[in-house]
Amino acid sequence: MDRRDFLKAFAVAGAAVTVQRAGAMDVMSQSMAGAESGKVDLVAVMGGEPDEMFRRAIAEFGGMKNFVKPGMKVAVKPNIGWDKVPELAGNTNPKLVTEIIKECFEAGASEVTVFDHTCDDWIKCYKNSGIEDAAKAAGAKVMPAHQESYYRSIDLPRGKKMKTAKVHEAILDSDVWINVPILKNHGGANLTISMKNHMGIVWDRGFFHQNDLQQCIADICTMDKKAVLNVVDAYRVLKTNGPRGRSASDVVLTKGLFVSPDIVAVDTAAAKFFNQVREMPLESVGHLANGQALGIGTMDLDKLNIKRIKI
């Protein structure tokens, strides 16, 4: 990138942040006045296919056009961490990724970029997850994330343990980004959902593990450029041996989907959903409470206007 490109990107990103901030304020006012005005904070859907469930959910938010404006560059960040086929629920469902990309383009996005910093060999993950093919077929760009040179440093002034992080340029160069995790059991963090999915936008994951994992997960979520939407794929849930899973016996077909701009809320909802499959006390998923303490969202679902849809 030369200086001109950089300045341009900088200017656009700046503009985008302003726009986004305004959006975030809207969301907050929504949650205040939520119940009365009928504006939705969180949508939970059950019983359909991933694409169908997302269509229903986004409609409740008034459509993707409320999040993606014409001409915007969008980054979509699924979980593509493992060399696993969709049936083994190690990665976000490719059908869901396809649907989100489609909606972005329909809302006028100029470009959609998909990536993840994988744990297994990235080429195998991209391919065997079905996400590379799905994203390309839907017209998105699929970007590598396996080398440090794809990442740039940002400050996290509100972070407790983590004050800076190297974040993937697809996020930094986008106008808005959409976080699309899959709900899974996790050996270390107990659950991995939207907040934990941020580890895939960062280069140095080891730092998280070295410096209080549950706190660092919350810290990275304080970054200025928050995802405009968190879409939790709970179509198939990895109940045990997560986040990687060993075999099909770890997987439960639950057909759920949770969408919200509030990352703590959507993760709390998904965690409660997970508790129906296997007991997992919310206190043990420490990053939820840490996130709430940092003011990036709320665990108190009762205060939110939640739309529940069963298909």
Add this chain to the structure above:
Amino acid sequence: MLRRIRTILAILFLGLITFYFLDFAGLLPDGFNALERVQFVPALISLSLVTVLVLVALTLVFGRIYCSVVCPMGVFQDVVTWLSAKFGKGSKGKKWSRRRKRFQFSPEKKILRWSVFGVVLLAFLCGFTFLLGLVEPYSAFGRMVTNVFKPVYMLGNNLLEGIFSRFDNYTFYRVDASILSGFSFFIGLVTFLGIGYLAWQHGRTWCNTMCPVGTLLGLLSRFSLFKIRIDTEKCTHCMVCGTRCKASCIDSKNQQIDYSRCVDCFDCLESCKEGALSYSLPKATKAKVEPLVEDASKRRFLIASLATTAAVGKMMAAPPQIVSNNNSVKPYKRLHPITPPGSISLAHFQQDCTSCHLCVSKCPSHVLKPSLLEYGLGGIMQPTVYFEKGFCNYDCTVCGDVCPNGAIKPLTVEEKHRTQMGKVVFIEENCIVHLDGTSCGACSEHCPTQALSMVPYKDGLTIPHVNQDICVGCGGCEYVCPARPFRAVYIEGNPVHQEAKAFVEEKKEEIKVEDFGF
């Protein structure tokens, strides 16, 4: 005509073999490993009798076609020789004078040839494969490509990637262009410069002095049916053919050819204006076999070298690799180096691997690198498994699939899942959960069999629990363990690979989720 066919085939072999080594993106289908499997020494070591017999028969009928077409090192030298003729000293003159007196006949260096052959053979039989790997042409070529050419190729890729991704095109992706092993790079470079220099100045000297395959096939090619033959009646002693022979094997003055060194390049055929040279079957009348010269000094030399090699072999016990100690909790050392999955045992691998580094180049997870002293001096440059840049993919069988020597045997995915090349060792004192009282679980996250599983610890934390029986030694845990300077988990190599037990699958429960749960 013959020369043209030879050139085309040779360039195909050289080009495809080289590209197969360089091709990190998998553009060439897996089937191209056949080009490595037909190499002489790999075929011999892997006991591919059919391939060996075909190569022997080919030589007995047509001469050293193997050396002029199949062997990538041979063809590489021809390319250098050609470049030297085109751009080297004295190439500026008129075309007819360009190659004049370029080569000249020289007598066979029989003692040197057979000494090298003998030493290499004996060393190999004594379990010291290093020497064979060093001079064996296919392996030497593979090392040259992997350690010297490939980093350059990778840099080229990264340059293209830089240009393309400026335009948001991600057809190319950045790759690691670093040199994996200083020593192997050095050997590769010396091979390239040394053999390259010989080829630039003297054509096929290396093939006819140092190369054990050249020596062996040279023995056979004395008896080939088809040979370059001089029609003594037509020959005018113009000596041109001798100056065109890059093997320096045509004695034009005496109208004789040393067939043990002729590599069937056919360059001489076109040089003879009188048509006195032909590549043909013997005339019915003459059937002259040159006697093999017995040489007492040669024999003495062989015996002496046998003794030294045997002694050297004994001296090469593998010293363990020691991890340097720092200001951390508990240092550890790997007692046994890890050999690739499918290599059966340290002993088998060390005997059969000639360090062509094809597996190093092809491993998609970057867990293979040329060793330095992990296997001791005798195994220097043989690939070893390490977990600094990645870990062995649970479902991957590439190294065994590509190994032409059978040093790494091919495994099915099911066999791979049960092949234990090493075992996990957990050091609780170094573990972050224990030291800091915070969550981690990175090791278990990467463990495909849950040989490392997270079990309840205190304060709602979980800590790794080890079940070595189901561990395959993939090293996911070691690679990712964030504890420093000493990791809390590492893989201890199995000197003899074992069968991992199958993990017990949870019973598939029929869980119906009817509600949202909030």
